[in-house]
Amino acid sequence: METSYTIRKFVPNDLQAIMQVNRVCLPENYTDFFFIDLHQRYPETFILAEENSKYLGYIMCRIEIGLSNLGLGGLTRKGHIVSIAVMPQARRKGVAQAVINQALEGMKYYKAKQAFLEVRVTNEPAISLYKKLDFEISRTINGYYSDGEDAYVMTKKLDPKP
Numbered sequence: 001m002e003t004s005y006t007i008r009k010f011v012p013n014d015l016q017a018i019m020q021v022n023r024v025c026l027p028e029n030y031t032d033f034f035f036i037d038l039h040q041r042y043p044e045t046f047i048l049a050e051e052n053s054k055y056l057g058y059i060m061c062r063i064e065i066g067l068s069n070l071g072l073g074g075l076t077r078k079g080h081i082v083s084i085a086v087m088p089q090a091r092r093k094g095v096a097q098a099v100i101n102q103a104l105e106g107m108k109y110y111k112a113k114q115a116f117l118e119v120r121v122t123n124e125p126a127i128s129l130y131k132k133l134d135f136e137i138s139r140t141i142n143g144y145y146s147d148g149e150d151a152y153v154m155t156k157k158l159d160p161k162p
Contacts, residue, residue: 005051005090007098010039010058014048017055025057025085027147038062038082044106045079047099049090057086059099063110079107079158081117096129107158114158118144118151130154 010018015032023029038060039046045061061081068076081103086095107115118141119126127137135154144151 005049005056005093005095005098007047007049007102009043010046010048010060012036012039014055018048018058021055021058021085021087022083024087026083028083028145030083035060042106042110044109045103047102047106049086049095049099051090055087056090057084057095057099059084059096059103061103061107061115063107063112068114076114077110077112079104079110079112079115081115084117091125096126097133100129100133104156104158108160111160112158113160114155116153116155118153120145121150121152127152127154130156 015035018035019029019032042062045063046059048058049056059081060083061079064078064080065075066078068074068078081100084096084099104115115135116138117130117135119130121140133156135156137152138155139153141151141153143149
């Protein structure tokens, strides 16, 4: 599959365009401060895709310390995929997979041992992609989204960086 888009790290000049992608694609919208804060704290995991100066999608993450839900025992560093969005015209072209893979590498840079995300239980295309990338459904959170829809928490073990 030939790709003509590029994957790169977010820079602050991208903010307005990325916020527009977020508004077009997702019902959950964030403040500009939220985007910039995640970028400043975890720049290795804030990735975007663009083609001919058009923004196709993005992923932003943070690193958290919490109990492992993969039986790794005790507290562990976890990469949390906070938001991922791909413009409708760019879907099914490998964009989401490309930004996720880049973000997972960024999580390893921060020494995360696992990655996790929340996804709407009805979002079959996303669930299918995450399963393809070795994420597994670890639990359900009832009423997670503002409209009352449930979310699956999906988790993946990260192999340490060599």
